[in-house]
Amino acid sequence: MFWYNWVAGDIIALAFTYGVILSILKFLEESAKMELFDLNVLRKLCHVMIGLTLMLCWPLFSSGRTGAILASLIPGLVTTRGLIVGLGMGKDEKIIRSLSRYRNSRELLKATMGYVSTITLATAIYWRTSPAAIAAICNLCAGDGIADIAGRRFGSWKLPYNRNKSIVGTTAMATCGFLASLGYMLYFSWLGYIQESSKMVLGFFIVSVASACVESHPLSTELDDNFTVPLASLLVGSFVL
Structure with a gap:
């Protein structure tokens, strides 16, 4: 306009x-x-x-x-x-x-x-124009946000290495971060900012799993997962996206 x-x-x-x-x-x-x-x-x-x-x-x-x-x-x-x-x-x-x-x-x-x-x-x-930026924000917002909600409601099964985190919460984080990343990939691809591909889809999946693993680590809670999750997304994303 x-x-x-x-x-x-x-x-x-x-x-x-x-x-x-x-x-x-x-x-x-x-x-x-x-x-x-x-x-x-x-x-x-x-x-x-x-x-x-x-x-x-x-x-x-x-x-x-x-x-x-x-x-x-x-x-x-x-x-x-x-x-x-x-x-x-x-x-x-x-x-x-x-x-x-x-x-x-x-x-x-x-x-x-x-x-x-x-x-x-x-x-x-x-x-x-950066898939890494999409991954970082989607895993921080959709992934980490939904993980907490799902973990509080259905997180009775705890992770063996962190009793404050649940299997459901970590799984929800990886899933929601990945799905949100795919949604924005399609959105920005439709607008012509990036070029979608099967390699990018796989890359988003790897980044979301890595981010969920980092978020579930006890050290991440001490440092603040608002820093560690996007940092992990950007670092892993720089190699796979």
Whole structure:
């Protein structure tokens, strides 16, 4: 629509994408108030929706570096309040309860920083022509997000090397990360940004399995899986995608 003025187009795309994500988060918040799901599910649905919605809106931006930079600002804008609370510069018990696992503001900062920095860097550096960026965001958002929900509900069988993780949760992470990656591969291939292939499908599968294995390791929990999962996705993806 704004090929003749890509700066205006990118600004409008930023405002639109930001508004869409805020609307989705508000809807989830109101649904939680109606007790359609609990706070742990709300936390993980937010985790899933921010990154995947942003990536869905990538084509609205121009293909140059300006489009990538403006798009990369959105995760930080959406989670500004969480960062402020995590830094101790403000108090908001609702945000702490909904976005932190252990109801701790410092943990909120760690988790938010990891999540935001991953999506921001993947957007600004790799942008929409990189299968590795697709894998990193899909495994972080869809994979890790659904893993927690599935693990809490059906995770009675624990992993032998980590009693805090379940077989169902790890399997759900690999499956959902892979399926989301395939969906975005088809989406960006249809738009002409990447070229789909059977090799890429296999590569996405390998990356999702590797990411799930990394997430299930005890060390990943200590370091924060918002850092370790996308890092594993990018490292493995650089070889197989």
